[in-house]
Amino acid sequence: MPERMSGRKPRTLIAYLVLLMSVSLQSVVGSAQSTPELSNPELSNPEPSIPEPSIPEQAISKQAIENGWDLTDLYPDITAWEAAQKDVSKQINETTQCRGQLNINADTLGKCLQSVSGTYKNLMRLYTHSFLAKDTDLANSALLERHTLAEDLFTTYSEAISFLEPELLSIDKDTLNQWQKSTAELNNFDFLIRNTLRKAAHVLPEREERIIAAASAPLRVASSTYNILTNAEIPWPEMTLSTGEQIKLTPSGYTKNRGVKDRSDRKAVFDAFFSRYKNYQQTLAQTLTGQVQAQVFEARMRGYPSALAKSLATDNIPEAVYRTLVTTVNNNLPTLHRYLKLHAKLIAIDDPHYYDVYPAGADIDRQYSINDADQLLGDALTPLGDKYLQLYKSSVGKGWMHIAPAEGKRSGAYAMSAAYDVHPYLLLNHNNDFDSVSAFAHEWGHGMHSLLTQKNQPFAKSEYATFIAEIAAISHELLLFRHLSEQASTAQEKLFYLVEELQGLRGTFFRQTQFAEFELAIHEEVEKGGALSADKLNSIYGATLKRYYGHDQGVMYIDDVYTVEWAYIPHFYRNFYVYQYATSISAAYYLMDKVLTGGQKERQQYLSILEAGGSDYPYDILKRAGADMASPKIYEAVIKRCNQLMDEIEIILKSS
Numbered sequence: 001m002p003e004r005m006s007g008r009k010p011r012t013l014i015a016y017l018v019l020l021m022s023v024s025l026q027s028v029v030g031s032a033q034s035t036p037e038l039s040n041p042e043l044s045n046p047e048p049s050i051p052e053p054s055i056p057e058q059a060i061s062k063q064a065i066e067n068g069w070d071l072t073d074l075y076p077d078i079t080a081w082e083a084a085q086k087d088v089s090k091q092i093n094e095t096t097q098c099r100g101q102l103n104i105n106a107d108t109l110g111k112c113l114q115s116v117s118g119t120y121k122n123l124m125r126l127y128t129h130s131f132l133a134k135d136t137d138l139a140n141s142a143l144l145e146r147h148t149l150a151e152d153l154f155t156t157y158s159e160a161i162s163f164l165e166p167e168l169l170s171i172d173k174d175t176l177n178q179w180q181k182s183t184a185e186l187n188n189f190d191f192l193i194r195n196t197l198r199k200a201a202h203v204l205p206e207r208e209e210r211i212i213a214a215a216s217a218p219l220r221v222a223s224s225t226y227n228i229l230t231n232a233e234i235p236w237p238e239m240t241l242s243t244g245e246q247i248k249l250t251p252s253g254y255t256k257n258r259g260v261k262d263r264s265d266r267k268a269v270f271d272a273f274f275s276r277y278k279n280y281q282q283t284l285a286q287t288l289t290g291q292v293q294a295q296v297f298e299a300r301m302r303g304y305p306s307a308l309a310k311s312l313a314t315d316n317i318p319e320a321v322y323r324t325l326v327t328t329v330n331n332n333l334p335t336l337h338r339y340l341k342l343h344a345k346l347i348a349i350d351d352p353h354y355y356d357v358y359p360a361g362a363d364i365d366r367q368y369s370i371n372d373a374d375q376l377l378g379d380a381l382t383p384l385g386d387k388y389l390q391l392y393k394s395s396v397g398k399g400w401m402h403i404a405p406a407e408g409k410r411s412g413a414y415a416m417s418a419a420y421d422v423h424p425y426l427l428l429n430h431n432n433d434f435d436s437v438s439a440f441a442h443e444w445g446h447g448m449h450s451l452l453t454q455k456n457q458p459f460a461k462s463e464y465a466t467f468i469a470e471i472a473a474i475s476h477e478l479l480l481f482r483h484l485s486e487q488a489s490t491a492q493e494k495l496f497y498l499v500e501e502l503q504g505l506r507g508t509f510f511r512q513t514q515f516a517e518f519e520l521a522i523h524e525e526v527e528k529g530g531a532l533s534a535d536k537l538n539s540i541y542g543a544t545l546k547r548y549y550g551h552d553q554g555v556m557y558i559d560d561v562y563t564v565e566w567a568y569i570p571h572f573y574r575n576f577y578v579y580q581y582a583t584s585i586s587a588a589y590y591l592m593d594k595v596l597t598g599g600q601k602e603r604q605q606y607l608s609i610l611e612a613g614g615s616d617y618p619y620d621i622l623k624r625a626g627a628d629m630a631s632p633k634i635y636e637a638v639i640k641r642c643n644q645l646m647d648e649i650e651i652i653l654k655s656s
């Protein structure tokens with residue numbers, strides 16, 4: 001699950017760091033280590049034979065695989081990087097000359113905004129280089145030091161431009177409107193100005209702003225205490241599996257082992273892991289309370305009606321989006337229950353308990369080279385049209401990827417597109433399994449989004465919001481799933497892809513909405529004057545969990561010890577973040593459904609979202625493209641797909 005967001009960086013960097021997130025369906029599901037037998041493993045009836053694909057041309061050369069990405073597209077050598085660093089430093093200094101000047105006249109405002117924006121663009125290029133370089137060799141001190149220099153420059157920049165917002169807000173609104181009409185230099189900044197003015201009502205007088213800024217360090221203590229406690233101080237249990245394997249159940253050790261094949265091992269993993277949280281539940285309840293209180297405090301001080309309203313205001317997302325998501329999922333819980341029953345059947349269990357959620361429901365033995373991944377994705381992207389496909393094909397072989405796993409290289413996968421007039425870079429750790437193919441598809445979704453944004457938007461409007469950032473990446477995954485299940489050569493292979501997609505939907509759509517519902521409930525509890533003890537958190541979380549998993553209807557039994565699961569989710573310290581996993585996947589399903597069943601118009605509507613970049617509010621960009629995220633039909637598209645997948649799976653199971 002993506003966890004690469006920094007709360008301390010200024011908003012502008014956060015928008016870029018979003019591109020580093022990887023909300024791969026696979027990663028949310030977690031890696032099931034082993035796969036149980038199907039109730040009937042003899043699924044050998046081949047599908048009607050499909051013509052052998054012609055031998056693909058190898059778009060990604062052996063050299064590109066071995067050499068990794070080509071950073072000389074950013075700077076020819078380190079001397080050039082160092083020269084650029086000095087230049088950016090000088091430019092930052094020059095932007096401070098704009099302090100106190102913004103309200104003089106339109107011309108000065110235009111020049112100052114261009115100077116700030118140009119500096120930022122150069123800074124991001126510098127940052128991209130040092131960021132990427134260090135990630136291929138994390139033990140290399142020289143690379144880490146260079147990146148620290150870029151980060152320091154970033155801090156200097158943020159401090160230098162702190163005058164921007166208050167000075168813009170000090171200009172009379174009518175005057176600003178007049179200036180925008182008469183000054184071409186302000187054209188690229190229309191959205192920035194509109195967005196800044198929108199927040200005016202919640203910007204406080206200078207002294208009060210200083211108080212809030214000074215309070216931010218103590219307000220972060222709850223969250224940092226949680227991190228230290230769970231990462232360093234809780235002595236995580238160790239155990240021996242029935243295979244003889246010794247494991248340590250840290251949070252990541254648990255994620256790795258929660259789907260083990262042997263059922264009594266699985267139960268032992270769950271029991272040991274969640275019992276340990278139980279031992280610390282009063283402290284963990286305090287840290288979560290502190291986090292919630294910090295959000296409620298800032299919302300009240302800034303005059304927002306609630307912590308949710310404050311959080312959604314960042315990207316101007318209507319509250320109806322959040323509430324419609326939760327309501328629609330609740331109205332469709334029978335679909336989740338249908339899935340849980342089907343999954344229990346796939347793993348041959350009659351009385352599913354919560355510890356039975358993770359084992360994979362199907363398995364195949366297939367390897368995918370990086371060129372297989374490219375070929376499969378290329379075929380899968382056909383519905384997005386020739387122009388899109390050509391752009392992908394002309395990009396994939398260009399040395400923008402760092403493909404192979406290596407000692408000291410960062411794990412996981414991301415796309416980094418912060419160097420505006422260069423191109424995206426993709427970090428992969430391709431090891432020929434299915435997760436590698438879906439990560440490849442996902443990251444190229446980010447890459448294509450950035451390419452289309454940068455082709456169509458000036459730098460000042462190229463940063464797209466978190467709310468929109470995952471849609472292209474997930475759309476790639478969906479198209480890949482469809483293509484793979486359509487071209488599967490055996491029933492077993494087809495079953496595998498259908499089940500994988502379905503498992504992803506449980507983990508991203510249902511589970512993240514369940515988290516979002518809990519997160520809202522605990523904030524509302526504090527807002528109405530309630531207290532959050534461990535018992536109260538277990539009870540709120542437990543009630544939601546049991547409702548989602550059909551505990552009372554006998555769908556899945558939730559043992560009481562697992563209601564402390566809230567303590568395991570670090571995302572509750574990220575301030576109404578998780579709902580965006582569910583909205584992103586829903587938007588992707590809704591839009592891809594329209595693309596696959598529609599024509600030229602629907603395709604162009606989808607592409608318009610990617611081309612829009614950060615030129616408007618994300619909700620408005622999506623709504624203009626025909627996806628009103630406050631409408632239940634967006635979320636119903638996922639429900640429809642879930643049921644479709646289950647229909648297909650049941651047909652395969654029946655005919656086997």
Ligand SMILES: [Zn+2]
Nearest residue numbers: 021022023473
């Ligand atoms: Zn992503």
